[in-house]
Amino acid sequence: MKHVTRKATRHVNQNEGLIFEKSSPGKAAWKLPPLDVPDVDTAKLLGASERKDSANLPEISEIEIIRHFTRLSTWNYAIDLGMYPLGSCTMKYNPRVNEVVSRLDGLANGHPYQPERISQGALRIIKTLSECLTEITGMDAITLQPAAGAHGELTGLLMVRSYHQSKGNPRKKVLIPDSAHGTNPATAAMVGYSVENLKSNEQGMVDTAALASQMNEDVAALMLTNPNTLGVFEQEIHKIADIMHAKGGLLYMDGANMNALVGKVRPGDFGVDVMHLNLHKTFSTPHGGGGPGCGPVAVKQILEPFLPKPVVVTKADGTLAFEYVRPQSVGRVRAFYGNFGMFIRALAYTLANGPDGLRETTEDAVLNANYIRKGLEGVFDLPYSTPTMHEVVFSDRQQAKKGVKTMDIAKRLIDYGFHPYTTAFPLIVPGAMMIEPTESESVEEMDLFIEAMKSIAAEVEEDPQLVLDAPHSTRVSRLDETAAARKPVLRWKG
Amino acid sequence: MRYLPKSPADRAALLKAIGARSIDDLFAPIPAEYRLKRDLKVPRQMAESEIVDWFRERSRENGDGYATFLGAGVYYHYRPVIIDSLISRGEFLTAYTPYQAEISQGTLQAIFEFQTMICELTGMDVANASMYDGSTGAAEAVMMAVRMTGRRSVAAARSLHPEYREVLGTYAWHQGMPLSLIPFTSNARLDLKALEKAITPDTACVLIQSPNFFGSIEDVAAVAEIAHKHGALLVVSIAEAVSLGIVEPPRQADIIAMEAQSFGVPMGFGGPFCGVIATREQFVRQMPGRLAGQTTDRSGKRGFVLTLATREQHIRREKATSNICTNQALVALMATIFMTVYGKVGLRELAKQNLAKAAYATEQFSKHARVLFPGAPRFHEFVVETSEDPYAINSRLLGHKIVGGFPLKKFYPELGNAALWCCTELTTRTAIDTAAGLVAESERSVRSANEAVAQEEVTR
Numbered sequence: 005m006k007h008v009t010r011k012a013t014r015h016v017n018q019n020e021g022l023i024f025e026k027s028s029p030g031k032a033a034w035k036l037p038p039l040d041v042p043d044v045d046t047a048k049l050l051g052a053s054e055r056k057d058s059a060n061l062p063e064i065s066e067i068e069i070i071r072h073f074t075r076l077s078t079w080n081y082a083i084d085l086g087m088y089p090l091g092s093c094t095m096k097y098n099p100r101v102n103e104v105v106s107r108l109d110g111l112a113n114g115h116p117y118q119p120e121r122i123s124q125g126a127l128r129i130i131k132t133l134s135e136c137l138t139e140i141t142g143m144d145a146i147t148l149q150p151a152a153g154a155h156g157e158l159t160g161l162l163m164v165r166s167y168h169q170s171k172g173n174p175r176k177k178v179l180i181p182d183s184a185h186g187t188n189p190a191t192a193a194m195v196g197y198s199v200e201n202l203k204s205n206e207q208g209m210v211d212t213a214a215l216a217s218q219m220n221e222d223v224a225a226l227m228l229t230n231p232n233t234l235g236v237f238e239q240e241i242h243k244i245a246d247i248m249h250a251k252g253g254l255l256y257m258d259g260a261n262m263n264a265l266v267g268k269v270r271p272g273d274f275g276v277d278v279m280h281l282n283l284h285k286t287f288s289t290p291h292g293g294g295g296p297g298c299g300p301v302a303v304k305q306i307l308e309p310f311l312p313k314p315v316v317v318t319k320a321d322g323t324l325a326f327e328y329v330r331p332q333s334v335g336r337v338r339a340f341y342g343n344f345g346m347f348i349r350a351l352a353y354t355l356a357n358g359p360d361g362l363r364e365t366t367e368d369a370v371l372n373a374n375y376i377r378k379g380l381e382g383v384f385d386l387p388y389s390t391p392t393m394h395e396v397v398f399s400d401r402q403q404a405k406k407g408v409k410t411m412d413i414a415k416r417l418i419d420y421g422f423h424p425y426t427t428a429f430p431l432i433v434p435g436a437m438m439i440e441p442t443e444s445e446s447v448e449e450m451d452l453f454i455e456a457m458k459s460i461a462a463e464v465e466e467d468p469q470l471v472l473d474a475p476h477s478t479r480v481s482r483l484d485e486t487a488a489a490r491k492p493v494l495r496w497k498g
Numbered sequence: 499m500r501y502l503p504k505s506p507a508d509r510a511a512l513l514k515a516i517g518a519r520s521i522d523d524l525f526a527p528i529p530a531e532y533r534l535k536r537d538l539k540v541p542r543q544m545a546e547s548e549i550v551d552w553f554r555e556r557s558r559e560n561g562d563g564y565a566t567f568l569g570a571g572v573y574y575h576y577r578p579v580i581i582d583s584l585i586s587r588g589e590f591l592t593a594y595t596p597y598q599a600e601i602s603q604g605t606l607q608a609i610f611e612f613q614t615m616i617c618e619l620t621g622m623d624v625a626n627a628s629m630y631d632g633s634t635g636a637a638e639a640v641m642m643a644v645r646m647t648g649r650r651s652v653a654a655a656r657s658l659h660p661e662y663r664e665v666l667g668t669y670a671w672h673q674g675m676p677l678s679l680i681p682f683t684s685n686a687r688l689d690l691k692a693l694e695k696a697i698t699p700d701t702a703c704v705l706i707q708s709p710n711f712f713g714s715i716e717d718v719a720a721v722a723e724i725a726h727k728h729g730a731l732l733v734v735s736i737a738e739a740v741s742l743g744i745v746e747p748p749r750q751a752d753i754i755a756m757e758a759q760s761f762g763v764p765m766g767f768g769g770p771f772c773g774v775i776a777t778r779e780q781f782v783r784q785m786p787g788r789l790a791g792q793t794t795d796r797s798g799k800r801g802f803v804l805t806l807a808t809r810e811q812h813i814r815r816e817k818a819t820s821n822i823c824t825n826q827a828l829v830a831l832m833a834t835i836f837m838t839v840y841g842k843v844g845l846r847e848l849a850k851q852n853l854a855k856a857a858y859a860t861e862q863f864s865k866h867a868r869v870l871f872p873g874a875p876r877f878h879e880f881v882v883e884t885s886e887d888p889y890a891i892n893s894r895l896l897g898h899k900i901v902g903g904f905p906l907k908k909f910y911p912e913l914g915n916a917a918l919w920c921c922t923e924l925t926t927r928t929a930i931d932t933a934a935g936l937v938a939e940s941e942r943s944v945r946s947a948n949e950a951v952a953q954e955e956v957t958r
Contacts, residue, residue, distance in 0.1 A: 023611050023838055034578070034844035036851055040927040041858035046744060046850060049857060050875045053715040055746045055846075059619040063841045070580060073835060076604035077589035080596075084588030097501050098592050101546050105553035107582070107764075110562030116768030117568050118561050118901050119892065125560030126767045129553075136540045151630035151769070152824035154811070165672060174672075190811035190821035196672035199816045237527040267538050268525055274532045284824065292585075292828025293605035294595040294788065295628065296770035312668075335668035339571060339633035339661040340768025348553065355552065358543025361499035367521045368502050371509065374516045374524055391527045415600070424598050429812075446503035447512065478600040480801040485599075488793035488805040492782065494624045495614040 009459075011086065011452045012421025014477050020075040024496050027062035033069055079479060080293070081423045087449050089376075091395045091426040091438025092185070092233055094263045094285035096369075099356060102288065102349035111348060116340040120325050126344065127324035130316050133351040134300075140362070141259070141279060142272025143302035147311045149342040153260060156280030156299025157191040157227070162334040163278060163303060163310040164225045164254050165195055170310075170332065171252075175224035178256075181210055183234060183430040188227045188258060197224060204432055208234040208388040212243050219251050225278075229258040230271070233430040233438070234388050235373060235395035237264070245275025254278060254307075262286040263442065264370060264394035267363030278303045287350035298346035312337050368443035369394045372450060376441055379454035383461045387433050394442075400435035403461065406468045410435045413460055415482065416474035420456035499543070560767075565929045566901040569879045569920025570711070571632065571659045571737045572768065573760045575848075576924055578839045581762045581832050590831060595788075595824070599803045605827065606802035609790040612774075612834040619742045619837075620756065621749040622776035626787040627804075628830040629822065632757025633662040635773030636705065636735040637669035638786045638820055639755040642775070643703035643731045644675060645819070646784050651676040651700045653730070655688050657710035659737055660909035666705070680704075686714040686871035686881070688721055697728045707735040708748055712871055712918065713856075713879025715745055722750035739833075740922075741877040743840075743849030753777045762836030763829055772829040783809060786820030848923060852878040855921035855930070862934035863919070866941050870916055879920045881906065881913070884937060885944040888917035891936060898932055 046054055064072075081088070088095035106112065114126050134146045150156040161178070168174045178192040181202045189199040200218060205211040210228065219226075226248050231237045238244060248255045257271050257279035263286045265271070271279050283289045283298035291297075303311065313333040314326035326341075357365060370393050377386070377396040385401035400410040414424030414437070426438035441450060463470050475481065504512075509521075518524055525533065544552070566574055585591060589604060596602030596609075609627045616625035629635035640652050652670065654663060656679045663679075670677050678696045681689045688706055697704070704725040708716035718734060725732040731752040736742065739760040748754060758772040759765070775785060782789075783806065791805035811818040840848055856878040860869055863882045870881040882903060884891060892902035903917035910916075921930065 022607070022614075024614065027841070032841060032844060033580075033839045034841070034848070036844075036847055036923065039851055039854055041854055041930075044850070044854045044857050046853060049853060050715070050745065053746050053875045055742070055744050058842045058846055059615075059742065059747075061615055061618060061837050061840070061842045061845060063843065064838060066580060066839070069835065069838050070584070072838075073584045073590075073608070073831075074587065076607055077584070077587045079601075079603035079607075080589040080593045080605055081598075081601040082589045083592035088594065090594055093594055095592075095594060099501060101549055103586065103591075105550060106766075108553055108557035108562075110557030110560035111553070112764040112766055113562075113574070114560050114767035115566055115568045115574070115765050115901065116572055117570055117904050118564070118566065119896065122559075122561035122564065122896065122901070123767070125556035125558065128559065129556055132541075139539050151634065151826075152822070154821040154823045155630060155634070158821060162668065162672070185823075186810075186812040186815045186818070187821050187823050189816035190814070190818040193816040193818075194669075194673070194821055196674070239527055239529065241532075242529065267534065269528050269532050269534055273534075274529075282824075290591045290828065291594045291824075293590055293593045293602075293608075293831065294827030295825040296630075296827075296829055297824035298770075335671070336661060336664040337634070337668055338665060338769075339631060339659065342768070343770040344767040345764070345770050352549050352553065355541055355544045355549050356501065356546070357499060359537035359540055361501075361543050362538060362540070364499050364502060367524075368504060368509075370524045371512050371516075371521065374518070375512045378516050391524075393524075393527070414598070418598070418601055423594075423601065443502055447508050449503075475600050480600055480603060480795040480799055481797060483599045483795050483801045483803050484793045485803050485805065488791040488803050489808070492789070492805055493792040494610075494782070494789055494805075495617045496610070 009420045017078050017479060018075045020072060022496050023062045023072055026068055027064055029063055031063045031065050033064060033066040086421060087441060087445050087453055088423040089425045089439045089441050091440040092260055094440060094442055096288055096442040097444040098288055098290040099353060102352045105352050106345050106348040124324060127316055129347055129351055131324055133347050136354045137281060137300055138302055140266055141302040142270025144305045145308040145311060146300055146302040148300045148347055149312045149338050150299040150301060151338055151343050152297035153280055153282040153299045154187040154191060155337060156301045157187055158194055159312060159337045160256055160278045160280055160301045161191055161195040163307050164256065166310040166334050167307055168224050176222045178224055179218060179226040183232050183432050184227060184229060185258060185260060207390045208236050209238050210244055212240050215244060216247050219247050219253060221251055223253045225254040225256045227256045227258060229260055231261045231264045231393040234397050235392050236390045237393050241274045260285060261394060264366065266366045268366050278307055283346050283350040288353040289346045289349040296343050296346060298343040310334050365443045372441040372443060372445055375450055376439055380457055383458050384437065395438060395440035397433055398437040399433050400437060403464045404435055406464050408464045408468050408471050410437050412471050416460045416471045417456060418475040419477045422453055422456060564899050564901050567903050567919045567933060568901055570904045570918055572765050573738055573922055574765055574924055575740060575760050575922050577762045581835045584835055585828055585831055590828065596804060599801065603801060606790050608831050608834055610792065610802050612830050613790060615834060615837045616774050616776050619747065620754045620776045621747045622754055623779040624782050625774055625776035626785055626789055628826040629773030629775055629787055630826060631769065631771040631773045632735060632737050633665040635755040635775055636662050637666045639733045639753045639775050640666060640703055640705055642753060642784050642786060643733055646781060647702045647731060649700050649702035650674060652703055652705060653678050653680055653693060653696050653701055654705040655680050655707060657682045657686060657712055658705060658707045658735060659711050662735060685874035686710060686712040687716055687874045690720055690724060693724055697730060701728060701730040703731040703733045705733045707737060709738055709741055709877045712881050713876040714871055714874040715876060718748040718750050738877060740849050740852060743845035744853060745877055758833040761833035763832050770826055770829050772826045772833050784819060785809065787822050788825060851923040855925050856880060859921045859930045862930055863937060866934065866938035878922060879918055881916050881918055883916040884940060886940045888915055891940050895933060895936055900929055900933055902933060
């Protein structure tokens with residue numbers, strides 16, 4: 005390696021096969037207590053429904069299970085190891101107290117159908133978090149039921165549709181900027197809306213003239229991410245909201261980038277009618293390798309009757325209860341009440357911050373993104389010079405001249421001890437490199453990142469093949485994704 | 499703020515480097531009239547010890563220390579301690595979706611193992627990396643059947659979990675998917691004659707749950723035969739994963755939508771759980787959700803990647819098979835570790851203990867009250883009809899720190915005073931005897947009250 009990486013050093017890690025390859029008959033990691041009731045004749049009880057074979061699950065001892073999954077874990081990068089600058093994903097610190105309180109017996113072992121009398125603790129958590137989130141968003145009401153951001157989008161658009169339906173016409177289309185997340189159009193399709201693309205202007209923002217010309221009584225809503233996926237705040241947001249509202253349309257905000265706004269500005273105050281939050285982004289619940297998430301949807305008063313049921317209400321005696329009689333509700337979007345364990349974590353995060361901490365967090369997130377921008381400007385192409393909020397999008401234009409693309413630079417970052425940034429998104433930036441440091445990075449970590457990026461840019465000039473072949477330090481080199489898709493092997497077969 | 503790694507001097511230095519005078523400069527793009535000029539009205543910043551205390555208090559208010567006979571889609575099973583030891587490792591807990599395969603092999607291999615185990619359990623060829631939960635998984639499985647058949651309507655069992663039915667209704671509503679409900683018979687199994695009548699050339703699929711909401715195991719082969727005869731697919735929802743240790747999996751199904759909560763996932767007041775969809779190999783390209791696949795690196799070494807992404811929203815946008823992005827990866831890891839702990843033999847033994855506890859409880863309850871729906875095999879849930887309102891009985895049981903069965907009239911008004919009871923390996927004989935004793939007491943007091951009334955009428 006020509007350029008020295010200060011952040012990471014190579015070290016040995018363990019090889020490990022598939023768990024099935026370690027199995028052998030007679031090994032076991034389980035032990036059941038003796039049965040305190042009479043044993044049963046399964047054939048007699050189950051008849052033809054009895055399972056004849058046994059599922060071919062591994063047979064293995066406890067120490068081997070610990071080693072297996074621990075070894076696998078060491079093959080992952082994680083926030084706990086360092087900066088994870090995935091734009092749009094808000095990979096911030098996941099506080100450990102969240103994990104402790106979510107495992108308290110009464111909360112972890114609460115059954116969703118246990119009597120409300122002995123569910124007051126859970127109901128209080130739902131109510132307190134709901135109040136915090138409506139205040140943070142500046143909205144009037146909220147549902148915590150959706151299990152993830154995309155599920156929140158579905159819930160939000162269902163409510164939009166019900167709202168228009170209640171006025172006699174569900175309308176036909178949803179407008180979506182070309183910079184939007186893929187979940188937006190996919191969601192609109194699930195709710196029976198056709199999708200109309202909205203072009204961005206040269207500042208990377210909504211072209212309000214185009215919006216005005218595309219907006220009509222067939223349009224149910226505009227799905228807007230703000231700050232958008234370029235990390236740019238839609239400065240004409242009031243005009244956007246006015247254009248929508250003038251024709252009876254609603255403004256939906258994808259809250260994926262709420263980490264740029266908390267405590268500084270409230271979507272409810274700038275004209276948003278309905279929005280979802282991602283508790284696994286802004287509110288620090290762990291991503292866990294892809295989930296679980298939680299996607300609460302906050303709404304203005306006009307949409308409150310359409311919230312999924314049940315909702316939590318306070319009874320005359322001051323106790324809390326679920327209210328199921330909601331005639332205009334869109335219905336349930338999930339069994340029970342949502343990813344309750346994530347509510348606990350998000351509330352613990354909010355309590356740990358308080359109003360001052362939440363504001364400071366947002367300020368640091370924006371400060372960090374601007375520092376990264378400053379550090380890399382001139383080294384990488386910055387397609388939009390509009391002010392940066394919580395994330396910055398560069399492009400590989402300079403490096404592409406040498407045949408090196410955003411994904412190659414991303415892979416090379418791995419060798420420098422960092423997780424890659426988000427590649428090739430948003431789609432409006434060819435060769436996008438989308439960087440979101442979050443508030444969790446220290447000056448030292450960011451300086452190492454900037455140094456690594458600069459070093460890679462130099463490598464592209466001096467020895468592009470080095471970058472094209474990256475990563476060089478991982479236990480596997482670049483994997484053949486084409487082969488994986490052409491002839492899918494989706495399970496182990498002995 | 500203790501999570502923020504910056505000193506005041508650091509902040510000043512960063513601002514200087516950027517060329518900003520103050521932090522407010524950075525928020526200048528936000529129109530001034532919208533900028534918040536006050537503190538958010540949320541509770542003040544708390545110390546860690548205060549946070550722990552606050553939640554301990556909530557935990558105490560939340561039925562801490564009660565034995566439960568509740569099931570109904572959420573099951574209280576023992577969670578081996580190594581599950582939490584392993585999933586608490588930061589490398590699993592604080593990693594993102596494994597799009598960058600070279601530094602995500604741990605998560606990817608674990609998903610591949612999860613997919614394999616789900617296939618082994620269900621008898622299906624392929625399983626995805628997870629769905630939000632059993633209810634949304636079932637709805638997505640139905641939408642998958644609609645895409646595959648080009649038909650639009652759905653025949654769903656009334657004995658499907660009522661909340662799953664509601665979720666399906668929500669999903670189906672704007673997709674123009676007419677939904678017909680198929681009743682159950684006196685043994686709680688699907689009414690096959692009614693199914694025959696309800697099924698039409700536009701029926702995309704028949705959706706049942708087995709064991710169903712009442713705990714009865716469906717005659718899946720018979721349902722499959724009817725569905726397939728009419729060119730419809732069979733979707734089977736499984737809410738109790740532990741049943742697969744001893745109950746024949748619904749191999750005749752075309753799609754299985756499962757809830758894996760029973761596999762080491764806390765009841766957690768209803769979530770997060772772990773849905774998963776499994777199906778036949780030829781249907782894989784219509785599947786929603788992420789899939790991990792095996793491949794090789796440049797030196798031929800085995801590795802894993804997320805694959806067949808052309809089904810997914812980030813590539814296909816409005817033409818995707820679903821809008822799902824984030825799933826339940828860490829919960830799927832819990833399930834994977836659970837399945838590994840119990841393994842081939844343990845899962846069967848575990849399921850057998852559940853069967854035995856429920857069989858004993860059924861026998862005890864049937865001595866005093868009516869156990870409904872005889873004549874079909876069941877796993878670990880059973881329906882008890884009492885003379886008294888089950889809410890009243892449950893209220894007395896709470897005094898014994900026991901949560902009684904789930905009163906069914908909320909979802910099935912015609913079942914009156916019936917309640918759904920569940921036993922798992924964690925249900926003790928003592929708790930069963932106490933509950934059955936209270937039911938017996940209730941029946942006696944109703945009987946003597948009735949006799950007193952009758953006596954009074956005779957006297958009059």
